[in-house]
Structures are given as C-alpha cells and as structure tokens.
Amino acid sequence: MGTIESLAYFHPELALAAAILAVIFVDLALTGRAGQRASEWPGNLALAGAGAALVLTRGLRPLDVRGAWLFNGMIVLDAFSVFFKVLLGLALLAVVWMSLSSREIRAQPNEGEYYALLLSSGLGMFLMASAGTLLMAYLSLEFVSLTSYVLTGFLRHNRRSGEAALKYLIYGGVASGAMIYGMSWVFGLTGAMDYAGIARGVAALDPASRGALFLALVLVLAGFGYKIASVPFHMWAPDVYTGAPIPVTAFLAVASKAAGFALLLRFFHFGVGHEGPAPAVAQVSQTNMKRLLAYSSIAHAGYALLGFVVFADRGVEALLFYLVAYYLMNLGAFWVVMLIANATGREDLDGYRGLAWRGGAAPALALGVFLFSLAGLPPLAGFVGKFNVFAAGVQAKLYALVVIGLLNSVISLYYYARVVKTMFLDDPAADDPALRFGASELGAVGALSLATVALGVSFNWLLRWVEVAGRVFTG
Amino acid sequence: MHGDPVLTLMIFIPLAGIAVVLALPSRAHDAIRWTSTLFSAPPLLLAVRVLHGFRPDAGFQFVHRGPWIDAFDIEYFVGVDGISITMVVLTALLCFLCMIASFGIEKGVKGYYALFLLLETGMLGVFCALDFFLFFVFWEVMLLPMYFLIGIWGGPRREYAAIKFFLYTLLGSVLMLVTILYLYFASDPHSFDMTQLSRTAHVTMNVQLLLWLALFIGFAIKIPAFPFHTWLPDAHVEAPTAISVILAGVLLKMGTYGILRINYGILPAATLAPAWHGRSLAFWLLAALGTFNIVYGALAAMAQTDLKKLVAYSSISHMGYVMLGMAAFTPQGINGAVLQMFNHGTVTAMLFLLVGVIYDRAHHRDIAGFGGLASIMPVYTGVTGLAFFAAMGLPGLSAFISEALVLLGAWQSYPLLTVIGASAVVLTAGYLLWTLQRMFLGKPNEKYLTLPEINARELFTLVPLGAIVVFLGIYPTPILDLQSPALVRLNDHVTQAAARTAGTERVAAAR
Numbered sequence: 001m002g003t004i005e006s007l008a009y010f011h012p013e014l015a016l017a018a019a020i021l022a023v024i025f026v027d028l029a030l031t032g033r034a035g036q037r038a039s040e041w042p043g044n045l046a047l048a049g050a051g052a053a054l055v056l057t058r059g060l061r062p063l064d065v066r067g068a069w070l071f072n073g074m075i076v077l078d079a080f081s082v083f084f085k086v087l088l089g090l091a092l093l094a095v096v097w098m099s100l101s102s103r104e105i106r107a108q109p110n111e112g113e114y115y116a117l118l119l120s121s122g123l124g125m126f127l128m129a130s131a132g133t134l135l136m137a138y139l140s141l142e143f144v145s146l147t148s149y150v151l152t153g154f155l156r157h158n159r160r161s162g163e164a165a166l167k168y169l170i171y172g173g174v175a176s177g178a179m180i181y182g183m184s185w186v187f188g189l190t191g192a193m194d195y196a197g198i199a200r201g202v203a204a205l206d207p208a209s210r211g212a213l214f215l216a217l218v219l220v221l222a223g224f225g226y227k228i229a230s231v232p233f234h235m236w237a238p239d240v241y242t243g244a245p246i247p248v249t250a251f252l253a254v255a256s257k258a259a260g261f262a263l264l265l266r267f268f269h270f271g272v273g274h275e276g277p278a279p280a281v282a283q284v285s286q287t288n289m290k291r292l293l294a295y296s297s298i299a300h301a302g303y304a305l306l307g308f309v310v311f312a313d314r315g316v317e318a319l320l321f322y323l324v325a326y327y328l329m330n331l332g333a334f335w336v337v338m339l340i341a342n343a344t345g346r347e348d349l350d351g352y353r354g355l356a357w358r359g360g361a362a363p364a365l366a367l368g369v370f371l372f373s374l375a376g377l378p379p380l381a382g383f384v385g386k387f388n389v390f391a392a393g394v395q396a397k398l399y400a401l402v403v404i405g406l407l408n409s410v411i412s413l414y415y416y417a418r419v420v421k422t423m424f425l426d427d428p429a430a431d432d433p434a435l436r437f438g439a440s441e442l443g444a445v446g447a448l449s450l451a452t453v454a455l456g457v458s459f460n461w462l463l464r465w466v467e468v469a470g471r472v473f474t475g
Numbered sequence: 476m477h478g479d480p481v482l483t484l485m486i487f488i489p490l491a492g493i494a495v496v497l498a499l500p501s502r503a504h505d506a507i508r509w510t511s512t513l514f515s516a517p518p519l520l521l522a523v524r525v526l527h528g529f530r531p532d533a534g535f536q537f538v539h540r541g542p543w544i545d546a547f548d549i550e551y552f553v554g555v556d557g558i559s560i561t562m563v564v565l566t567a568l569l570c571f572l573c574m575i576a577s578f579g580i581e582k583g584v585k586g587y588y589a590l591f592l593l594l595e596t597g598m599l600g601v602f603c604a605l606d607f608f609l610f611f612v613f614w615e616v617m618l619l620p621m622y623f624l625i626g627i628w629g630g631p632r633r634e635y636a637a638i639k640f641f642l643y644t645l646l647g648s649v650l651m652l653v654t655i656l657y658l659y660f661a662s663d664p665h666s667f668d669m670t671q672l673s674r675t676a677h678v679t680m681n682v683q684l685l686l687w688l689a690l691f692i693g694f695a696i697k698i699p700a701f702p703f704h705t706w707l708p709d710a711h712v713e714a715p716t717a718i719s720v721i722l723a724g725v726l727l728k729m730g731t732y733g734i735l736r737i738n739y740g741i742l743p744a745a746t747l748a749p750a751w752h753g754r755s756l757a758f759w760l761l762a763a764l765g766t767f768n769i770v771y772g773a774l775a776a777m778a779q780t781d782l783k784k785l786v787a788y789s790s791i792s793h794m795g796y797v798m799l800g801m802a803a804f805t806p807q808g809i810n811g812a813v814l815q816m817f818n819h820g821t822v823t824a825m826l827f828l829l830v831g832v833i834y835d836r837a838h839h840r841d842i843a844g845f846g847g848l849a850s851i852m853p854v855y856t857g858v859t860g861l862a863f864f865a866a867m868g869l870p871g872l873s874a875f876i877s878e879a880l881v882l883l884g885a886w887q888s889y890p891l892l893t894v895i896g897a898s899a900v901v902l903t904a905g906y907l908l909w910t911l912q913r914m915f916l917g918k919p920n921e922k923y924l925t926l927p928e929i930n931a932r933e934l935f936t937l938v939p940l941g942a943i944v945v946f947l948g949i950y951p952t953p954i955l956d957l958q959s960p961a962l963v964r965l966n967d968h969v970t971q972a973a974a975r976t977a978g979t980e981r982v983a984a985a986r
Contacts, residue, residue: 357583372619377615377618377619378611378612378616379612379616383615387656390652390653390656391547391656391659391660394653394657394659395660399653402653402656403653406649406652406653407649409649410642410645410646410649413641413642413645414638414642417622417638417641421626421634421638424623424626424627425627425637459544460543460544460545460546463544463546463547464546
C-alpha cells in the first residue's frame with residue numbers, strides 16, 4: 001500500500017503526533033508569557049491525545065488475518081499489532097493520568113516537556129508494535145530508547161535519577177549497537193530487510209552459514225532482551241527503575257516491555273529464551289519498593305518468555321494474555337507506590353510499616369491484591385496469566401520449564417508476602433505519620449484492583465481476543 | 476447453569492456477607508459480629524437441608540453446573556456425594572460456631588470477620604467443587620484469609636507461623652497445578668471434570684505414579700503427614716482460637732478428602748498397582764505414614780508443656796488413623812477413615828475451644844501452671860473431661876467407633892502396623908490423663924482461685940459438638956448409612972478402573 005492510502009490506517013499515530021506538537025506549542029506559549037510554572041494544560045492535552053489514539057485504535061479494522069502492509073511494507077497492520085496498540089494506548093493513558101497526580105512530576109519546572117517526551121515514547125512504541133522491516137524495528141526501538149533516557153533523568157536535581165539515566169544510556173547504547181550489528185549480519189545473510197524476505201532467505205541458507213545466522217540472532221536478541229529486561233540483559237533495570245520518577249518506571253515496566261515483546265515475537269520465529277529462579281532470588285533481599293518491583297518485572301518477563309519459547313499452539317496467546325494481566329497488576333502496584341510516595345515522600349519498605357492501621361487501609365488492600373496477583377494466586381488476573389503460560393508449557397511437554405516456573409512462583413510469593421506483611425502484620429511505629437487518602441486519588445487504583453479480580457474470574461473474552469491476535473502467527 | 480442452586484447459594488452467601496460487613500462502620504464491633512454470624516447461619520441451614528434431602532444410594536447430588544470458561548473447557552460444577560456431605564455439614568457447623576467463638580476479638584474486627592467469611596466460602600467450595608480448576612481456585616482462595624488470620628490476629632510468633640503455613644501449602648498446590656494441567660491435556664475430550672477424568676484421561680502407568688505422588692505430596696502437607704507436618708504446631712499455636720478450630724477441624728480433612736476424591740478417584744490404577752506383598756505401593760505409603768503419624772504425634776504430644784501444642788500434636792496422631800483406614804481399603808477401614816474425619820473434626824474443635832476458654836482467663840497455656848481447676852471451674856472441667864475422653868477413644872463416644880473401624884479394617888492387611896497403631900491408644904490415654912491430672916486435680920493454684928466459670932456463649936459453642944460426640948458414640952448408624960454406599964461405589968470404581976488400565980497396558984505391552 002502506498003504512502004497516501006496508508007494514512008487512512010495510521011490515525012492513532014497521527015493523533016499522537018498532533019498531540020505531541022500541541023503539547024510543545026501550548027507549553028511554549030504558557031511558560032514564555034508569564035515566566036512561571038505551566039498550568040494543567042500540557043497534561044490534559046496529553047491525556048486527550050492518548051485517549052484519542054486509543055479510541056482511534058479501536059476503530060481500526062484489521063483488513064484480513066494476514067494483515068495490511070502500510071507505507072510500502074514498512075508498517076504492518078494486523079490483529080496482532082492492533083492488540084498491542086490497544087494495550088499500549090491503555091498504558092499511555094494510565095501513565096499520563098498517573099503523572100498528573102504525581103508529586104514528583106508536578107514539582108518539576110518543565111512539566112510540558114515531560115508530556116511531550118512521554119507521548120513521543122508512546123508513539124515510538126506504537127511503531128514498534130507494527131514494525132514490518134528490520135529498519136523500522138530499529139528506528140522505532142531507538143526512538144523509544146532515546147525518549148526513555150530523558151524521561152528517566154527527568155528529575156533534574158535528583159542524583160539518583162541522573163545516575164539511572166546515564167546507566168540506562170550506556171547499557172542501551174551497547175545493546176543497540178550489538179543489535180544493529182546483528183541485524184546487518186541478518187541482512188547480509190538473507191539479503192532482505194522485510195520479515196517475509198528474511199524468512200525466505202533463511203530457508204534458502206546453506207548449512208555452512210547457519211552458525212553465522214545463530215550469532216546474528218544472539219546479537220539481535222541482546223537488543224530485544226534489553227528492552228524487555230530479560231535475563232541476561234536485565235542488569236540496567238533495577239537501577240533505572242529505582243532512579244526514574246515513579247510514573248516513568250511504571251511506563252518502562254509495562255509499556256516498554258510490551259512493545260519489546262511485540263518486536264521480539266514478530267522478528268523471532270526461531271529463538272530460544274530461558275528464564276529461571278535467578279531473578280526471584282535476587283528479589284528476596286530488596287527493601288526499596290520500586291527496586292523490588294523491578295526485579296519482579298524481570299521475573300515476569302521470564303513467565304511471558306515461557307510462552308514465547310512454546311510459541312506454537314497456545315504459546316503466543318498465553319504471552320499476549322500474560323501481558324494484559326501484567327499490565328493491570330503491575331501498573332496498579334506502581335500507582336499505589338506513587339500514592340504512598342506522594343503522601344510520605346518515601347519509597348522504602350519501612351515507609352509501608354503498618355500502613356493498613358494508620359489510614360491507608362484502602363491502598364494497602366489494593367497493593368495486596370496487585371502483589372498476590374503478581375505472585376499468581378487465584379482468583380486474580382496474575383493466576384490466569386500464569387495458568388495460560390503453564391498450560392502452554394505442559395501442552396508443549398516442556399515440563400522442566402513449567403516446574404522451574406512454578407517453583408519460582410512459590411519463591412516469589414515470599415517477597416511479595418513480605419510487603420503485605422509489612423503493611424498489615426506489622427504495627428506502625430510511633431513516629432509513622434497517619435495518612436489520609438481521598439476518593440479521587442484512589443479511583444484509578446480501585447478500578448485497577450477490581451479489574452485484576454474481574455479478569456481472574458472471567459477471562460473467556462480475553463482468551464478469544466488473544467486467539468484472534470495470535471492467529472497472525474499460527475493460522 | 477442448570478441443576479439445583481442450593482450448593483451455590485451455600486458457598487456464596489458468606490461471600491455476599493463480606494460486602495455487607497465491609498459496608499458497616501469499623502467501630503460498630505457488635506454489629507459486625509452479629510452480621511457475620513447471621514451470614515454463616517444460612518450455609519448451615521442449607522447444609523442441613525441438603526443432608527435431609529440426601530439419598531445415599533444415588534451418586535453426586537444437588538449438582539449445579541454450567542460453562543464458565545469455554546475456551547479452556549472449564550465448568551462451574553458443584554455437587555455432593557456420601558464422601559463430601561459430612562464434610563460440608565462439618566464445615567458449615569464449625570464456621571457458624573466459630574463466628575460466635577470469635578466474639579472476643581477486639582483488634583480489626585471488620586477485617587477479621589470479612590476474612591473469616593471468605594475462608595468459609597473457600598472451604599465449602601473445596602468440598603463441593605467437582606471441576607478440577609474450580610477445586611484449585613477454591614483451594615487457593617482459602618490460603619489468603621488463613622495467612623492473614625494467623626498473621627494479624629495470632630500469638631507472638633504469628634508472622635513466622637503464617638508465612639510457614641503459606642509457603643508449605645503453596646508448594647503443595649503448585650504440584651497440584653502441574654497435575655491438573657497434565658490431566659487436562661491427557662484427557663480426550665479435554666476437560667477438568669473430576670467425575671470423568673479417570674475414564675477420559677489417557678495416562679501411562681509410570682506417569683500416573685508420578686502424578687499420584689505429586690498430588691499426594693500436596694495433600695500430605697495439608698493432612699499433615701510426616702515429614703510435611705512441621706508447619707502445623709506453629710500455625711496452631713499462634714492462630715487465634717477460632718482459627719485453630721477451623722484449621723484442625725476442617726482444613727486438615729481436606730488433605731485426606733483430596734486423596735480420596737482425587738488420588739483414588741482420578742488415578743485408580745496408580746492407587747492399586749504395582750503390588751508388594753499383596754498391597755499396592757500407594758497403600759503401603761499411606762499405611763506406613765499413617766502409623767508413623769499416630770505414634771509420632773502421640774509421643775510428641777506427651778512431651779508438650781503448652782496445652783495448645785499438645786492438642787495440635789494430638790491432631791497429627793488422630794489424622795494418622797484416617798490414613799491407615801484409607802490404606803486398608805476394606806469396607807470397615809475406609810468407612811472408619813471417613814467417619815474419623817468427621818469425628819476428629821468435632822472432637823478437636825471442642826479441644827481447641829476449651830483451650831481458648833482457659834487462655835482467655837489465665838492468659839497462658841502452660842499445663843504445669845494450673846492445678847485443681849476442678850474445684851474452681853466445675854462445669855468447664857466436666858466439658859473438658861468429655862472432650863478428653865472422646866479424644867482418647869473411650870467407648871460410648873464417637874471417636875471410639877471410627878478408630879475401632881479403622882483398626883478392624885487395617886488388621887487384615889497390615890497386622891503389624893495395626894498392632895503398633897492400636898498400642899498408641901495407650902500413649903494417647905497417657906498424655907491426656909496426665910494432662911487432666913495436672914490441670915484439674917490436686918491443689919488449686921492460689922493465683923487462679925477467682926477464675927470465672929465458663930460462660931453461656933462459650934457453652935453454646937461447645938454443647939452442640941458435645942451432643943454430636945455422644946450421639947455418634949452411641950448410635951453411629953445414621954452417618955455410616957450416609958457414607959457407606961458412596962464408599963462402596965468408590966471401591967468398585969477404583970478396582971474396575973484399575974483393572975481396565977491394567978488390561979490396556981497388557982495389550983499395549985503385548986504389541
């Protein structure tokens with residue numbers, strides 16, 4: 001499909017681009033005139049932009065199962081990319097909303113830039129979800145990475161934030177260098193940039209070049225693995241997650257990871273990933289909430305990757321399903337962490353001591369739901385997510401992986417339960433402040449926790465949906 | 476959804492109660508207490524109605540089923556038969572009584588009762604669920620409230636006890652999850668239907684044995700069978716009284732219930748084969764662990780100075796009889812085992828309630844710290860005597876019947892183990908009588924001369940249990956009539972299914 005016709009199927013991205021420009025101009029106009037802090041405008045504009053992108057994505061109808069190739073094959077629009085765009089749109093919307101109530105972000109003088117960067121990052125992820133060629137994959141991934149570096153370091157006078165951004169940049173630079181090197185090998189071996197051409201090239205490859213292809217794939221995997229924070233490319237995650245502003249951490253953990261999986265799935269029809277209890281063990285000793293959630297997100301990349309390893313049958317579907325469940329519970333957990341940080345200025349576990357008994361029963365309850373869901377207890381979304389992944393594993397007879405994954409979930413319960421213990425079982429110390437939370441602050445958290453329970457009880461609809469999205473690969 | 480919704484109502488009325496309790500103001504303690512009690516009454520009444528309409532000769536009854544998750548062939552499927560009906564009644568009864576027994580809780584009353592109601596839904600669900608996925612969900616749903624109930628309202632080492640209980644049980648349930656998934660994919664057509672899986676799942680003998688063992692470990696943790704028992708004394712001692720009652724009275728039974736329903740019911744071939752000295756390996760395992768439990772529990776109980784810990788270890792000992800009876804797999808043995816599940820539920824509930832009564836007054840449970848209570852609290856002494864004699868297995872009280880049946884049944888298959896198990900009765904009598912003597916006889920402790928007598932509320936929770944213990948000791952026929960046909964059916968089912976599998980294996984081997 002040519003460029004002009006393609007625009008008709010590009011509405012969500014266009015809306016995001018328009019919103020980015022609008023945010024920049026409004027921000028310029030407002031700060032330029034009075035020289036004082038910007039108003040609510042940029043944030044609300046960003047919210048509108050993300051909402052518009054989401055609504056427009058829902059309006060996209062995949063042309064057929066095989067999908068449509070837009071912009072001369074650069075962009076693919078199929079049920080799979082629509083699935084990811086909906087998920088990413090939801091994540092973007094939630095993170096913008098979250099940022100609007102984050103004290104960290106509100107305290108910054110250049111709030112407008114923040115929203116422009118956030119939306120840009122979102123736009124890059126939309127492109128990642130539908131990249132049809134190696135070139136597009138690389139460009140969109142870099143776009144997302146660059147904006148993420150800035151977002152991570154957005155707390156200008158916070159040393160941890162700066163440190164995190166620098167680490168992220170260095171790791172990211174290395175990973176992306178390795179990846180493009182690998183991609184150049186793939187291109188050299190197969191003579192194609194588009195996935196279909198690569199598949200043909202690989203099929204025609206002589207056995208002697210197999211080794212070279214394997215090496216190339218390992219290098220490419222480094223780039224993707226870095227994006228989804230999978231072992232062994234995960235080392236950046238704990239530091240970056242700890243240093244970044246909380247909404248940015250949530251964005252990286254939920255959206256960036258989902259987009260990385262979209263790229264990974266499309267590119268890799270023949271990779272092998274492995275995860276294990278290593279991240280869980282590292283988690284046990286964490287006392288910073290954001291750091292704990294970072295390690296947990298590494299472990300969860302592992303569960304999702306198990307679905308990727310299975311690939312055939314239910315594997316892809318299980319992975320997609322898992323990402324949705326993960327979206328709900330992880331975003332919810334970060335949201336509560338932000339609420340607590342807003343109220344107390346603390347992110348360490350001690351700041352949660354006896355939370356339930358000093359006015360924070362509602363957020364403590366919600367965080368409990370999210371954490372137990374992350375641990376995979378029924379009837380919560382995280383359980384059905386794992387259930388799907390393990391079902392796919394058992395069906396594919398990968399019993400060892402399933403058993404490792406299950407044992408890992410027992411270990412993981414221990415550290416999630418430790419947080420719950422601190423909130424409910426420990427008595428607050430005398431100098432712990434009494435807290436109050438308004439209904440407006442708790443609205444989003446309440447909705448997410450209800451959704452986590454609801455998805456755990458009724459998930460037929462989502463199974464149907466991921467089946468449609470996964471058919472791109474299997475059917 | 477079709478069928479009789481009575482079980483569904485029974486399971487989910489407590490859940491509805493949570494919504495009401497949460498809507499009440501947190502300071503209205505009495506309102507919360509009474510509302511929760513009110514919401515635990517309908518399940519009891521419905522259980523009695525089910526009991527009344529129950530026909531022992533028919534199979535699963537009061538079935539209510541309908542599709543839940545089509546994409547995975549998961550059904551909402553509940554029903555009761557002769558094995559689960561007594562457990563359902565026991566659960567509903569103990570929950571109702573324990574709501575009343577918890578009136579003394581003052582900390583976080585709202586949270587306590589909300590969690591308790593959630594626990595009740597989970598427990599009733601486990602005994603009624605006939606879809607394996609549903610069973611697993613209910614099984615896990617019990618975990619969370621239990622963790623919090625022990626962890627928040629428990630004794631000094633409550634956090635340790637709670638997390639230990641949690642991790643042990645979760646370890647058991649992940650093994651169960653793998654088995655569930657394996658059976659699902661091995662069955663044709665794919666299904667989680669617990670009543671059909673033994674027919675539809677095509678599993679080779681070696682894999683069956685592996686699955687049997689995985690499930691068994693999961694259930695053995697719950698019973699708890701040696702060597703998975705170490706969570707129990709901790710959890711029991713730290714838990715608040717009512718939760719100890721539920722733990723010992725209901726949760727332990729889920730282990731043995733699960734073995735009967737799932738290990739026996741779904742994997743019959745692995746249950747009956749391969750043989751060694753005329754009995755299957757599975758039975759030998761059960762019998763040996765059961766006997767060990769009996770002796771070990773009794774010896775450990777004898778060494779305790781804490782009254783609650785003593786009762787906890789006596790539970791380990793008494794659950795051993797259930798395992799021994801199940802291993803015998805004779806009509807008497809298995810009838811005795813299932814009856815023992817019910818009887819232990821009532822007797823141990825009384826014991827824990829009684830421990831709670833004295834603890835509320837003296838604020839310690841050190842056996843040696845009391846003395847001569849008989850002259851200070853005569854009514855309390857009388858009730859305790861009844862409970863102790865019942866636990867001892869004195870003729871005329873309920874536990875005698877079930878333990879005698881178990882030993883009779885086991886004698887034919889495991890003479891040596893039966894002799895060991897039977898002689899442990901002496902040990903049981905020993906620690907219980909010794910405790911009675913130290914606490915209730917002799918010179919009264921000066922400190923406790925003014926201890927108030929057991930009050931009406933406490934008596935109200937104990938009297939129904941005591942009445943059941945006496946009634947079933949004299950006239951156990953009603954409950955035996957209820958369960959025997961189901962157990963005969965289970966026996967036939969296991970033998971036939973095992974023979975069928977053995978046949979196909981032989982055919983396969985011959986090819």
